[in-house]
Amino acid sequence: MRYIIGIVWLCIGCMLAGCTDKKGTLDKEAAYALIKRVVAEKADHFKVEYVARENGKDVFELEQKGKKIVLRGNNGISVASALNHYLNEYAHCQYGWNASHMQLPDPLPEVKQKVRKVTPYVYRHYFNYCTFSYTAAWWDWERWQKEIDYMALHGVNMPLAMTGQNAVWDRVYRSMGFTDEDMDRFFTGPGYFMWFWAGNIDGWCGPLPKSWMESHEELQKKILARERELGMTPILPAFTGHVPPTFKEHFPEARLRQVNWEGRFDDTYLLEADDPLFQTIGNRFMEEQIRTFGTDHLYGADTFNEMFPPSEDSTYLDGISKAVYQSMAAVDPEAVWVMQGWLFHDKRDFWKPAQMKAYLGAVPDEHLIVLDLWGEEFPIWDRTEAFYGKPWIWCMLHNFGG
Template sequence: MDVLGNQAVRGLLKRLLPDHADQFELETIGQEQGKDVFEIESLGNQIVLRGSNGVSLASALHWYLKYVCHCHISWSGNQLSLPNQLSTVPGKIRKVTSYQFRYIYNFCTFNYSMTWWDWERWEREIDWMALHGINMPLAMTGQEAVWMAVGKRLGLTDEQMLDHLTGPGYLAWHYMGNVDGIAGPLPQSWIEGQKLLQQRIIEREREYGMTPVLCGFYGHVPKSLKEINPEANITQLKSWFGMPGIYFLDPSDPLFAEAAGFFYDEQRRLYGTDHLYAMDLFHEGSSPDATESYLMQTAATVSNTMLQNDPQAVWVMQSWTLSEPMVKALPDEHLLILDLYAEVKPVWKRTEAFYGKPWIWCMLHNFGGRNGMFGNLESIANGPVDALHDPGKGRMAGIGFAPEAIEENPVMYDLLGEMIWRTESIEVEVWLKGYTLRRYGQSHDQAEAAWELLRQSVYSGLNVHGSVESVIHARPALSITRVCNGSVVPFYDIHTVVKAWELLVAASDRLADSVTFQYDLIDVGREVLAGLAHPIYLQMIKSFQASDQAAFHHNRILFESLIADLDELVGTNPYFLTGRWMEAAKSWGNKADETALYEFNARSIISTWWPEPLTFDDYAHKMWSGMLKSYYLDRWKQFNNRLEESIVEPTAFNEVAFEQDIRAWEIAWMYRSNSFAIEPLGDSIEFSKRMLEKYGHQVNCYWGQNQLEEDIQ
C-alpha cells in the first residue's frame, strides 16, 4: 500500500474540499504494464478513488471533479460548486497514462513566477501538480545552500561565493550557466530560508510519489576558484547577451571530479536524490572549443562524473540549444531529453527522435511571464498523441509543461494536463463547451460562443513566438515593430476578440458571481485594449510627423487614457496586481537592506530585466495594475511631452537623447520603494461594461481592414 501517497491525497482533500473529504475512500492499485493508472467508482455513499500512487489518486480526484461534478481548478481561481452529497459515478472510470514521465517547469519559471513564493503558495502548487498528473517536477529552490557548502569545501570564503551567486531574481540564469554575481549579494537569511523551503517542497513531492529533478554539476564555477587554483583549466566563456561570461572548469581537469564530488555529496546531504539531474552544458552560450571531438568528450566526462557519484543518475537535458555531438556521446539509459518547445518547433522531428535517446514532449508556451492571451489549442489537442502514434517517435517517454512562467492562460494548461490521460486527439470545439461549463459552473450559450471566438483568434497562434506584445510595453520611439522579440501587430483579427468580449459582458448577468468568469472577462477586455493601443499610437506618430498639433494632442490623450483605463480595469481583479508581486518580495526581508535588495530584484526583472544594456528590455513585461500606470504610462508621458515640445519642428526631436534620459529614469524606477495596491479595487463587471462601451466601437475606427493590412506589411 502507498501509505505516503494516500496521506498526501487525504491532506489534499482536506485543503481542497474540507466539507466533502470524508465522502472519499482511497485505495492503492498496481500499475498497468509499468504505467500509472487510476479508477473512480461509487460504492454506497462513498466515492472510491484508486491509484497506483499519490499522483494517480489525485488525478482520479481531479477527473471526478471535472467530468462528474463539472468543477474546475486553476491558478486563477477554482469553481467547486458541489452538493452536500457528492454525485454518483456512473459505472467505473479507469484511465491509464501512456507516459512514464510527466514533467513540469523550466529553469526560468523559478524567477519569472516563483521567486518570492512561501510554503503556502508552494503547497497549493504541489497540489495542482498532483491533480494534473505531474510526477517529475524540476526542483531548483535552495541551490544556494548547496553551493555555499561546496564553496567552503573548495577553499572559498563565504564572501567569494556570494560574489559568485546572483540575487534572488536571477538565480535561474545563474544555474543555467548564463550569468554570475548580479543583483546580490544574497543575505544568509535568504539562503537558510530557501533551504528549509526546498526541504518541505521535495518532502511533499515525494509523498505524492513524484521524482523531483535536482541540479547537476557541469563545470560552472566561481571566478575565485581560478585565483586559488591558478593551474586549473578554468576559462571564462564568451559573453551572454552582453553580460560577462561565466567561468568554466574543464571536465578533463582533476579539479572537476573533486568539485563534482563535493556538489553531489552536499546536495544529497541537504535534499536527498531521486537520481534525476537537470543541466545544460553551454546553454545559449559558447564552448571553449567548438570541435565535435571536444563536445563529445566534454559531455561524456560530465556524464561519467555524474554516474561516479550516483550510478542510477539520469541527465535531464533541455533541447533548447541541442548539440548533436553531445547527445550522441551520452548513454541512452542515463539521458532524458526535454523537447522544450514541441507544440511549435518540435525538435524530435528533425533529429530522428533525438538519435534514439529517451525524450519528453513539452509545451513551452510562455516567454518571460507575459500575461497576454495566447496559445494554440489544436497543437495541444493533437501534438502529443500524434507523436505518441508516430512510427518515428523513437523512445518517447513522457509529456510535460516547460513554460518560462505560469499563472496565465489557464485553458492551455488544463488541456495539456488532460492529455496526460488520453491517447487520442480531442475535438477542441466540443471540449471547450465542457470547459466553459466546468470553469463557470453552468452552461451558458453566450459564454460558449465567446470561447469559440477565442479559439479562432488568440488561441489559434501556430508558429508564433509567444503572445502579441502590446506597444504599451515598448520603450517609446517613433517607430515600433516589437517590444522585445514578438510582433506588436496581432496575428488574429482583433474584431473577433471584441465580439468575444461583448458576449462575455452579456453573459455577466448570470455569471457575475463566478471568480473564474471575472478573471476571463478582465483578461479578454485587457487583450482588446492592449491591441487597440497600437493603431492609436500609429495615428499619434503620424500626426506628430505632420506637425498637426490638434490631432497629436487628441491621439495622445486617447492613448494615455487607454493605458490609465487599462490599469484600472485589471486592478479590479486580484490576479493582475503588481502589489502582490512586490509585497511577496519584500516579505522575505528581515532588515531594511534586505527588503531593498529584494524589491530591486522584483522591479528590475519585470521592467528592463537588468539595468545594463542588453537585448532584454521589457522582455518580462506585465499587464498588471500599478505597473501599467507607474512605469509604462509615465514613460509614455515623458516621450509625448518631448514630442509636443517639438511638434512645430519634428526634426528637432532628439530621439537618442530621449533614450539616454529614459534609461536613467528606468533605472531610478528600479530603486524606488513606493507601494502598490495588494487588493483589487472596483467592480470587475461594471467596469468591464464601461470599458466596452467606451472602447468597443473604437476598434472599428482604428483597426479597419486597410489599416490592419498596412501594418502587417
C-alpha cells in the same frame, strides 16, 4: 534572442524505450491530506483505495460505493488524478493555477459507472529553470503546497526541483577555501537564479543573504518531502563546470574557458572537462546534495544555455558532456541526466549533426533523457532522427511571460 520567462513545462508524452519509474506505492495518509486541502469540508465523502499499476503504468479508478466516492490509484498522484477527473467531469469544478472554481454541489453528483484510466506515459515532466526565478522566486510554503497539489491533480510525476540549491553550493565552495567575498561575487539575486544556474551570469543583483539560503534550504526539504510522498520523482541539479569568477585566485593552475551570454554581461568561467577539479567539484556537490536532499536519481544540467560553446570540435563536446555525466555517475551509479534541448534550438546554427551526435553520444542511452522543450512550436526531434536514438520527452511551452 528569445527569453524563457516564468514558464511552466508540461510534458505530454514520453518516447522512452524501456525507461523505468519507481515502483507504485500509495501513501494513503498523504492522499487523504491532499483531498482535504482541495475539497475541504467535502473530504469525508471520498474514500481512498489502492489499485495496482497496469503494465508498469500509473492507473486510477473512480467508483461510487454507497454514499462514498472511491478514488483508487497506485500512488498519491493517481488518487489525485481520480479526484481531478471527478471535479472536472462530475462536479464541474476546476482547481487552477491562479484561480479556482471549487463550489462543489450539494449533494455531490454520483458516479453512475466505474471509470478506469491508464496513462500511456512513464514520465510527465513539469517546470523549467526559469519558473523558479520569474514565477516562483518569492513563493512560500503555502503557495508551494497549492502548486504541488495542482501537479498531483494533473498527473505530474517528474518535477524540476531547484529551490534552495545555493545553500548546497555555498557549503561545497566554502569547504574548498572560498570566502564571503567570493560567494558574493558568484551568487545572483533570486530573480536571476535561472541565468546563474545556466552559467550565463555571476553576481547580478546580489549578494544573496545567508538567511535566504537557510530558509530556502528548509523550504526545499518540505517541497521534496511532499512531492515524494505523493509518488513524484523530482529532478535535482548537477555540476556543469560553471565556477566562481575568483576561481583562479584559489586554484591558479586550473584550466578555465571564458564564455559569454550574448555579449550582454561579463564573461563567466567554465572549468575544462579534463581538469581533475571538474570531477572533484562535481562529486562533492552530488555528495552534499544527496546528504541534504536525498535523491530520485534524476539530475538536470545545461552547459551552454543560450551561449556558443568555446569549440565546435567533436572531441571537446564529447568531453564536456562525458564529464558532466561522470560527475553524477561516480556518486550515483543510477544517475539519469535530464537535459534541456533548448540549446539545440537557440543556437541551431552551431548544433549541426556532428556536434549534436558528439554531445549526446557521450552519455549511455539509459542514463539520458532529452527534453524537447518547445516541441509544439519548434520541435528538434523531427530534424535529428529523434535525438539520434536517445530517450526524449515531447514538451510544450505554455507562455513566455509568467
